[in-house]
Amino acid sequence: MLNVKRVVLRSRPGKNGHPIPDNFRVEEIMKSHELKEGQVLVRTLFLSVDPYMRCRMNDDTGADYLLPWRLDECVDGGGVGVVEASKNKALSVGNIVTSFNWHWQTYDVMDGSLLQKVDPEMVDGHLSYVLGAVGMPGLTALLGVREKGHVTAGTHQTMVISGAAGACGSVAGQIGRLDGCERVVGICGSDQKCQTLVTELGFTAGINYRNGDISSALREQCPRGIDVYFDNVGGPISDAVISQMNPGGHVILCGQISQYNKDVPYPPPLSEHTQDALRRNNITRERFVVLNYLEKHEEGLMQLGHWVKMSQIKVLETVVTGIENMGEAFCSMMTGGNVGKQVVKISD
Numbered sequence: 050m051l052n053v054k055r056v057v058l059r060s061r062p063g064k065n066g067h068p069i070p071d072n073f074r075v076e077e078i079m080k081s082h083e084l085k086e087g088q089v090l091v092r093t094l095f096l097s098v099d100p101y102m103r104c105r106m107n108d109d110t111g112a113d114y115l116l117p118w119r120l121d122e123c124v125d126g127g128g129v130g131v132v133e134a135s136k137n138k139a140l141s142v143g144n145i146v147t148s149f150n151w152h153w154q155t156y157d158v159m160d161g162s163l164l165q166k167v168d169p170e171m172v173d174g175h176l177s178y179v180l181g182a183v184g185m186p187g188l189t190a191l192l193g194v195r196e197k198g199h200v201t202a203g204t205h206q207t208m209v210i211s212g213a214a215g216a217c218g219s220v221a222g223q224i225g226r227l228d229g230c231e232r233v234v235g236i237c238g239s240d241q242k243c244q245t246l247v248t249e250l251g252f253t254a255g256i257n258y259r260n261g262d263i264s265s266a267l268r269e270q271c272p273r274g275i276d277v278y279f280d281n282v283g284g285p286i287s288d289a290v291i292s293q294m295n296p297g298g299h300v301i302l303c304g305q306i307s308q309y310n311k312d313v314p315y316p317p318p319l320s321e322h323t324q325d326a327l328r329r330n331n332i333t334r335e336r337f338v339v340l341n342y343l344e345k346h347e348e349g350l351m352q353l354g355h356w357v358k359m360s361q362i363k364v365l366e367t368v369v370t371g372i373e374n375m376g377e378a379f380c381s382m383m384t385g386g387n388v389g390k391q392v393v394k395i396s397d
């Protein structure tokens with residue numbers, strides 16, 4: 050038997066409630082590590098906390114591709130770990146593996162067919178990147194920009210990104226720059242984050258939305274209007290951006306985190322004024338879901354891995370240690386405590 054620590058959902062915040070660390074509980078259990086044919090024993094190295102998990106805390110997620118977490122059961126999400134014992138022909142002891150449905154526990158017995166093997170070379174040895182820049186958030190940035198952004202090098206485009214200092218936003222802005230946008234302006238929640246965008250990631254400018262008037266800051270930083278908007282947050286920030294978009298512009302509707310603690314459908318309804326601006330200026334605003342492009346994931350991950358290795362994309366991460374801190378890390382990410390991808394290190 051193996052002593053295993055795991056995180057269960059203790060309570061739901063309610064559709065209009067803010068999540069708190071106390072919604073989660075850490076328990077210790079004894080678990081058999083006897084393997085059936087096809088199974089492996091994995092030790093967890095890193096776990097991911099992501100905004101979509103807020104929907105999984107409700108008893109109805111509002112999305113048909115997301116199941117709600119059940120009360121008093123172990124929660125799951127993106128994870129990466131190492132195989133410690135194997136009865137699966139495709140996986141050997143020492144292999145690094147990942148899954149979107151990794152239980153928040155220190156060890157697990159998993160069916161090998163549910164795991165993807167990771168080549169540590171692809172992330173230059175930084176295994177946590179599998180959950181960030183060279184994983185689902187990186188793919189969201191890359192495919193979001195490429196599928197919905199209509200970026201055309203040499204046409205002097207201005208791209209604005211909200212949630213710009215987070216996992217998806219920080220990569221999306223760098224791809225906008227690599228793909229040839231003339232100006233890349235990020236909106237985020239602190240002066241320190243704004244400075245990081247410019248000095249470390251090569252954004253043209255950062256705007257701290259907590260400093261008041263976003264509209265005049267946008268006018269100053271985007272003197273030729275906005276052509277592409279990578280929208281991670283929705284709400285009043287997005288209303289302000291859309292009102293300064295050029296005719297024929299494109300909104301990449303990636304996420305609406307400012308509305309996730311509210312009982313509204315996804316995507317949340319827009320004000321009449323913003324709908325009118327979209328219509329009048331012939332601006333596209335198509336919903337983007339990374340899971341709808343599974344056939345492009347492998348090639349996308351190769352591209353992201355290459356950029357990271359060549360230092361063409363800089364990776365930002367906020368790492369906390371210990372499975373006891375999963376709930377804290379999730380709630381901190383939901384309120385802007387992270388710079389870049391928020392991950393939790395579970396073991397060495």
Ligand code: NDP
Pocket residue numbers: 099100101185186189212213214215216217218236237238239242281282286302303304305306307308337338339340382383384385386387389390391
């Ligand atoms: P982040 O790493 O960006 O973390 C969330 C960030 O959101 C926080 O750091 C905070 O930064 C910001 N934030 C929180 N509340 C607000 C608010 N009220 N107003 C403005 N900003 C806020 O998370 P991800 O990169 O993982 O996700 C970013 C977005 O992308 C989310 O909306 C998510 O749902 C979406 N997403 C969509 C996918 C898809 O397939 N469409 C896939 C993956 C993610 P700050 O300090 O700037 O406030």
